[in-house]
Amino acid sequence: MISDTAAPSSQHEILMASELIKKPSTSQNKTPAAQSSSSNNEVADNVPLNYHHHHHRHLWWPRSIDHHYWCVLRKNQFSYYKTRDEREAISVIPRFEILNFKMSELDxxxxxxxxxxxxxFKFPRGQSENIDRELMHDWKIALEKFLSSPGGNESVTTGSDYDEDEDEDDLIVVDEKAGPSTSKCSCNLTMDEQLSREDKEFYRMFDPRNAEHQVCSGILYTRVKKKKLFNRAKWQKFNVELTNTSFNLYSFKTGKLKKSIKLDKIIDCIELDNNSKIKSDDTNFALITFDERLSFKAANDQDMVDWIINFKSSILIRKKIKS
Incomplete structure (x- = not known):
């Protein structure tokens, strides 16, 4: 499914989405230069031959390790999900981490x-039992558009309550001491609903006993006390990363770690009673730990839901391990 060119311009606009077959990733110590191109041949020429030639031999891999995922390319990220409803993200990769791509039309x-x-990824077979060439072409066009667009991420708003400046002495605001919340949570999955979806991939992704790895990453806003504004709180943008052991907030400008929360201290993640009259307040949620409560704002409703589900999955698996 390639996006409609008439769709409104947005960093979260979907450029392409379809089911693809995932092959286990390969780690690399060296990476090709990040460079966009206007043709697939140029992309191939820009990547050293000794870096990617080994992929050509994989014309097929055992069915036992085939994973069919719903893959979505947006202007600001590439992500893939367990199902088409995009409720459970396997991985979300921001624009700045994607260096290049190569498409082998032969296999x-x-x-x-x-x-x-x-x-x-491997493209599925079409109705004629051959590789779906039209789907390959659509992905190629979308990826070339993705790489040729300027980097960066969409701000939630440009209103006066948002601050892009950072001081080393700025403090992330703790809204209140943690405790029972009367806020609604439209994403509150019951234990039975969660347990019905458990599988090996779920444990691989969220189990804290595994080696630390990234579950998802992106951009969130949280309230920060600005020293230069006499400790007035402002919303500030952070690069954030959720691993299977911790939740980390990094300075959007410098990349410096500003706060890290161990997941075994998190009690709940809830959607807040947002102000429906203010569009920018539709995507607020709170993270509750044993001794503090932090409010966050996502760029859109889907991002908010994805973050809540991932936090709740992290909480659930710890309950399972203890039981």
């Missing part, structure tokens, strides 16, 4: 290069 394999690993 129907798409390789996406990131600083740490190669993501390898």
């Amino acid at each position: 129907g394999i798409l390789t996406i290069y990131t600083p740490s690993k190669d993501l390898i």
Whole structure:
């Protein structure tokens, strides 16, 4: 499914989405230069031959390790999900981490290069039992558009309550001491509903006993006390990362770690009673730990739902391990 060119311009606009077959990723110590191109041949020429030639031999891999995922390319990220409803993200990769791509039309394999690993996907077969060439073409066009667009991420709003400046002494605001919340949570999944979806992938992704790895990443806003504004609180943008052991907030400008929360201290993640009259307040949620409560704002409703589900999955698996 390639996006309609008449759709409104937005960093979250979907450029392409379809089911693809995931091959296990390969880690790399060296990466190709991040460079966009106007043709697939140029992309291939810009990646050293000794970096990617080994993928051509994989014309097929055992069915036992095939994973069919719903893959979505937006202007600001590439992500893939367990199901088409996009309720459970396997991985979300921001625009700045995607260096290049290569598409092998001979064997129907798409390789996406990131600083740490190669993501390898295989195109499904069409009605004639051959590789779906039209789908390959649509992904190629979308990826070229994705790489040729300027980097960066969409701000939630440009209103006066948002601040892009950072001081080293700025403090992330703790809204209140943690405790029972009367706020609604439209994303509150019951234990039975969660347990019915458990599988090996779920444990691999969220189990804290596994080696630490990224579950998802992106951009969130949280309230920060600004020293230069006499401790007035302002919303400020952070790069955030959720791993299977911690939730980390990094300075959007410098990349410096500003706050880290161990997941075993998190009690709940809830959607807040947002002000429906103010569009920018439709995506607020709170993270509750044993001794504090932090409010966050996502760029859109889907991002908010994804974050809540991922936090709740992290909480659930710890309950399972204890039981």
